[in-house]
Amino acid sequence: MKALKDILYKVSLTSTIGDMEVGVSDIVFDSRKVGSGSVFVAVAGTQVDGHSFISTALEKGAKAIVCEKLPESLQEGITYVQVLNSAKALGIMASNYYENPSEKLKLVAVTGTNGKTTTVTLLYQLFIEMGYKTGLLSTVENRINDQVVPATHTTPDALSIQVMLKRMVEEGCTHCFMEASSHAIVQERMAGLHLAGAVFTNITHDHLDYHGSFDEYIKAKKKLFDELPKDAFALVNADDKRGPVMLQNTKAQGLTFGLKYPGDFKAKILSNTIDGLELDINNRQIWFRLIGQFNAYNLLGVYATAVLLGEDEEEVLMQLSKVEGAQGRFDKISLYGITAIVDYAHTPDALENVLKTIQGVRTGGEQVLTVVGCGGNRDRTKRPVMAKIATQLSDKVILTSDNPRDEEPMAILREMEAGVNPVDMKRTLIIEDRREAIKTAVLMAKKGDIILIAGKGHETYQEIKGVKHPFDDRQVVREMLHLMNKN
Numbered sequence: 393m394k395a396l397k398d399i400l401y402k403v404s405l406t407s408t409i410g411d412m413e414v415g416v417s418d419i420v421f422d423s424r425k426v427g428s429g430s431v432f433v434a435v436a437g438t439q440v441d442g443h444s445f446i447s448t449a450l451e452k453g454a455k456a457i458v459c460e461k462l463p464e465s466l467q468e469g470i471t472y473v474q475v476l477n478s479a480k481a482l483g484i485m486a487s488n489y490y491e492n493p494s495e496k497l498k499l500v501a502v503t504g505t506n507g508k509t510t511t512v513t514l515l516y517q518l519f520i521e522m523g524y525k526t527g528l529l530s531t532v533e534n535r536i537n538d539q540v541v542p543a544t545h546t547t548p549d550a551l552s553i554q555v556m557l558k559r560m561v562e563e564g565c566t567h568c569f570m571e572a573s574s575h576a577i578v579q580e581r582m583a584g585l586h587l588a589g590a591v592f593t594n595i596t597h598d599h600l601d602y603h604g605s606f607d608e609y610i611k612a613k614k615k616l617f618d619e620l621p622k623d624a625f626a627l628v629n630a631d632d633k634r635g636p637v638m639l640q641n642t643k644a645q646g647l648t649f650g651l652k653y654p655g656d657f658k659a660k661i662l663s664n665t666i667d668g669l670e671l672d673i674n675n676r677q678i679w680f681r682l683i684g685q686f687n688a689y690n691l692l693g694v695y696a697t698a699v700l701l702g703e704d705e706e707e708v709l710m711q712l713s714k715v716e717g718a719q720g721r722f723d724k725i726s727l728y729g730i731t732a733i734v735d736y737a738h739t740p741d742a743l744e745n746v747l748k749t750i751q752g753v754r755t756g757g758e759q760v761l762t763v764v765g766c767g768g769n770r771d772r773t774k775r776p777v778m779a780k781i782a783t784q785l786s787d788k789v790i791l792t793s794d795n796p797r798d799e800e801p802m803a804i805l806r807e808m809e810a811g812v813n814p815v816d817m818k819r820t821l822i823i824e825d826r827r828e829a830i831k832t833a834v835l836m837a838k839k840g841d842i843i844l845i846a847g848k849g850h851e852t853y854q855e856i857k858g859v860k861h862p863f864d865d866r867q868v869v870r871e872m873l874h875l876m877n878k879n
């Protein structure tokens with residue numbers, strides 16, 4: 393039990409009705425989870441408005457209601473608190489309730505269209521290698537030091553973030569690295585967090601369905617930097633046109649990293665092969681296991697972050713050269729002379745980067761076969777663009793399903809097909825079933841060829857009409873490679 397008044401510390405209140413000293417047992421923002429003694433926070437969502445569940449919450453035993461609009465009839469004995477922004481209030485309340493765990497560790501948030509999971513995972517692995525107890529909140533998984541907590545979102549909801557941070561503090565973690573998705577920033581899932589720093593990787597085409605325009609998408613990312621405290625660092629990729637934009641209104645210490653523009657942290661690619669990258673970072677030459685120019689950016693961003701957190705430059709580079717990166721990001725499976733690469737490229741920019749990396753490291757006359765799809769119920773405008781990039785940068789392409797969700801798979805594929813040049817259609821197949829598509833790519837591949845399977849990376853399911861069917865690109869391609877080689 394905690395007094396409502398204490399939980400509301402630092403929340404902008406508009407009005408209050410009832411006893412502010414009332415003790416509440418927990419904070420809930422979903423009426424279905426309300427129990428006796430809860431405080432229910434009504435948040436307007438994208439599907440429904442949480443305010444319409446206030447009466448349900450009261451029936452289930454809520455003692456207090458936090459909302460933007462007061463209900464027409466008020467119930468006796470209940471405390472009503474009107475706030476300016478319920479979603480923001482939720483984050484601040486959750487932080488107060490769990491005793492502000494983000495102030496007890498060094499928390500760094502990473503935002504950007506691509507590279508967030510890679511960056512936070514590298515930071516997590518690096519800090520573990522350096523002997524720190526560390527936390528991770530990422531698309532692939534959350535970690536409380538060595539304990540894995542499955543991830544449901546790239547950035548969890550505000551309440552779950554605080555619960556996990558609290559557990560991290562209890563476990564003795566000194567650092568936590570988290571992804572801040574643009575959805576999360578706009579929906580105030582980051583409210584109430586004290587950040588030691590924030591990192592901007594890049595911004596390219598994605599999520600225009602949700603944000604409405606590219607400008608709004610940029611604004612969403614910038615909000616993270618606008619809200620940083622003075623004692624934090626704001627580290628941005630100087631080679632991205634929008635890097636400096638992120639720093640325009642921040643109170644934090646602005647810093648840049650880049651391969652092209654001179655910034656605070658610089659690197660040069662000395663060699664880039666299928667086995668790894670050799671970089672020159674601040675006049676030190678180091679080998680890394682990760683592949684591709686985009687990973688040079690990720691590695692440099694990680695190095696800069698670690699140095700800004702006070703770590704020794706030499707030690708950081710030595711440990712960073714050992715780490716492997718995130719699952720499902722340029723995952724190489726080489727069997728029977730064929731190389732399959734499973735990668736989470738689900739945006740035009742990521743797909744282009746991965747294919748250019750493959751083109752850059754190929755050694756001879758081998759073919760590149762790409763299997764790719766686009767998710768349903770998500771930004772439709774990236775579909776033709778991704779199909780076009782796939783056909784332009786591969787010898788053969790199989791367009792297939794990603795997670796169709798509630799859409800008709802063939803309708804998504806037709807939208808992808810519309811982006812392909814008619815002459816390139818001769819080298820393009822459309823196979824709706826992802827397993828069949830992977831099988832066909834394996835059948836078509838000759839020794840030495842490279843198969844890229846893009847879009848799903850680490851995912852272990854395929855979501856079709858509300859059902860998540862087990863599906864793992866890495867497992868399926870292995871199975872097919874073994875199968876084809878027995879015949």
Ligand SMILES: CC(=O)N[C@H]1[C@@H](OP(=O)(O)OP(=O)(O)OC[C@H]2O[C@@H](n3ccc(=O)[nH]c3=O)[C@H](O)[C@@H]2O)O[C@H](CO)[C@@H](O)[C@@H]1O[C@H](C)C(=O)N[C@@H](C)C(=O)N[C@H](CCC(=O)O)C(=O)O
Pocket residue numbers: 421422423424434435436437438439440441442443445544545546547548549550573574575576579
């Ligand atoms: C579009 C979107 O982002 N939706 C997220 C959002 O839900 P919402 O605001 O749409 O919720 P809603 O269904 O309209 O409900 C509004 C409110 O009413 C409440 N409610 C609802 C029903 C009920 O019976 N009782 C009740 O109280 C809900 O708890 C909620 O508080 O807030 C929820 C809680 O935080 C999220 O679970 C939900 O994520 C959905 C499942 C989702 O798919 N989100 C994706 C798009 C997303 O967030 N992706 C990013 C990654 C993107 C990237 O960078 O690549 C991520 O961070 O994972």
Ligand SMILES: Nc1ncnc2c1ncn2[C@@H]1O[C@H](COP(=O)(O)OP(=O)(O)OP(=O)(O)O)[C@@H](O)[C@H]1O
Pocket residue numbers: 504505506507508509510511531546571573593594686687689690720721722735736737738741742743745746849
């Ligand atoms: N710095 C980068 N710049 C461009 N592309 C990148 C970069 N890092 C990774 N990629 C590509 O983007 C894909 C996704 O990378 P990652 O999972 O790290 O991004 P993310 O930002 O976490 O994505 P999500 O928004 O889905 O959480 C990778 O599989 C790779 O193809």
Ligand SMILES: N[C@H](CCC[C@H](N)C(=O)O)C(=O)O
Pocket residue numbers: 546738766767768770794795847848851
């Ligand atoms: N974080 C991304 C994941 C997309 C992954 C892709 N496999 C899909 O399902 O569309 C999003 O929410 O848009």
Ligand SMILES: [Mg+2]
Pocket residue numbers: 508509510530531532546571
């Ligand atoms: Mg991610």
